[in-house]
Amino acid sequence: MSHVSIRRRAALALAAASAAATLGLPLAAHAQDTTPVKFVLDWKLQGVHAWYFLAQDRGYFAQEKLDLTIDQGDGSATAVTKVMAGAYQAAFGDLNAIVQNAAAKPGQAPVMVYQIYNRTPFALMTKAGSPIKTLKDLEGKNLGSPAGGAAMRMFSTLAEKNGIDTAKVRWTNMAPNLQEQMLLRDQVDASAVFSVTSYMNLVAQGLDPEKDIRWFHYADHGIDLYSNGILVSQQFLKDKPQAVAGLVRAVHKGVRDAIANPDAAIEALARREPLINKDLEKRRMLYALRTVVLTPEVAQAGIGDVSDERLKRSVAQLAAVFELPRQPAPAEVFDRRFLPPLAERKLALP
Known part of the structure; x- marks a missing residue:
């Protein structure tokens, strides 16, 4: 296990203990009720990952009874294949890579459950x-x-x-x-x-x-693609739908809080990686929010969701470029059942 994962497990254990104490639960009982989830990022730690750690520090995953381990990644498409191979239950990865895998192996590719990058970077x-x-x-x-x-x-x-x-x-x-x-x-x-x-x-x-x-x-x-978001394996979706819903709720709270307080989010990131340039990573996070996350479409449909018609167009574009054997339907690659209510997902920079 990497030193990054060890530090995160320690932080999560502390958050879980605090949450259990707050709720008056015995620690042993809490541990038995907790679902372990291995989660991989798309890349090395950057400002665009800060909301996960803010959510972790504020106990949002613990409140959902999730024992979340977060690992650094080496590519948004690779994150998809790692989940597909069973190494992880969930990831921050690319919807377009899901489409490509779903076209070749129906029913085996991961599913996007919370779209974060509404616009391709x-x-x-x-x-x-x-x-x-x-x-x-x-x-x-x-x-x-x-x-x-x-x-x-x-x-x-x-x-x-x-x-x-x-x-x-x-x-x-x-x-x-x-x-x-x-x-x-x-x-x-x-x-x-x-x-x-x-x-x-x-x-x-x-x-x-x-x-x-x-x-x-x-x-x-004219390139109508979506990009990165929270994806989960087919097996995790089938076996632990409540855990998937809890994961989406916790991540959404982290994104919401990071938008409201960017400095707190970057401090959470810095606790995992003290060598980051906090000013630069804050600027990266705000740039991403401004350019690829909080788009006009998100202002109407809320963060986390997609337009089925636009997704159909993007699948068609991918099919032409990558010569896909088939065009997966939107429901094969995106599942909105776990999204929080629209009123909670209408977010904007202060």
Whole structure:
């Protein structure tokens, strides 16, 4: 077990003990009633994960009788496959990866139960002084991406919708941690990125992403995808529906509290990873909330839910790009039964 998991188990044990004492329950009885849940993140600890730890510190998982272990991840698509393989019951992962797995293996892929990233963070970025001022200007240019990067894979659909001749675009593969550096050194003309990550990498390098970088967000140019949220395994959904409902309620409370008090959320994150730059991670969290979480659609439908019609369109886009053998129906990949009432899910930044 990693030192991160050990620290989190210790923190959860303390929270569980406090909750049990508050409720006047014997600790042994409380432990017997608790459901252990292994949960994996999409990446290393960042500000966009702070709400899970805020929920943990405030005893929300313990109140739902969940013994939650949170592990760091190594990719939002990988989080899906880890749950699918049975290593974890739940994760913060990518709905698009669920669709791809569900298309190939019906009934085996995890199910999204609480959508957090309502808008895909895929983007192309170039220097503010670049001659690339429209998507059409990408023709004849050299674009950078990690090999097999999701934003690069979706570029063909972006190009089709915006009249770009993909035969006139060259690609350079690079390590994920070099995307910003290679752009800044003019080794590529533009880079296909995950905006929430690259935005703050640029800030960490002393740049102003709003002034120094020109962004082309896929969501602004016809790519109708959702992205990361809380997903659970088919087995967990079948065997422990009450635990799934409790997980969604606890995470939702954490998101709600993080929006109301970002500093408290970042402090909860820092208790797990003291070496983080708290100011930078707070800015990352607020950027994500502003750009991919609290969208106009969320203002109407509430956080956590999706539009079935939009999901159908996104599945169709994925099917075309990845040559899927079938197009899963929305109900195969998203289950809204566990969402809190709409009135509780209408959130906005203060």
